[in-house]
Amino acid sequence: MAVHLDTSKCRAYGICVGILPDVFDLPKGSPVAVLRRDVADGEDLEDLEEAVVNCPAQAISLSRPEEAR
Numbered sequence: 001m002a003v004h005l006d007t008s009k010c011r012a013y014g015i016c017v018g019i020l021p022d023v024f025d026l027p028k029g030s031p032v033a034v035l036r037r038d039v040a041d042g043e044d045l046e047d048l049e050e051a052v053v054n055c056p057a058q059a060i061s062l063s064r065p066e067e068a069r
């Protein structure tokens with residue numbers, strides 16, 4: 001699953017970092033969260049969905065990479 005972070009919406013609440021610190025980070029002094037990686041699968045998926053739902057700014061979205069066939 002590809003992870004997208006809309007930095008124009010992010011208000012640095014840091015909730016995503018609390019849920020999934022492997023994927024999201026909030027560097028000291030940064031006005032927005034950053035992605036540590038933009039792909040996540042397997043056991044991270046549940047946490048990712050939780051982060052999407054819990055982001056007060058709706059800044060996180062997920063997309064399925066093109067399924068090449």
Ligand code: SF4
Pocket residue numbers: 005009010011012013014015016017024026032033054055056057058059060
């Ligand atoms: S929860 Fe949303 S608003 Fe808060 S830091 Fe993460 S992406 Fe930004």
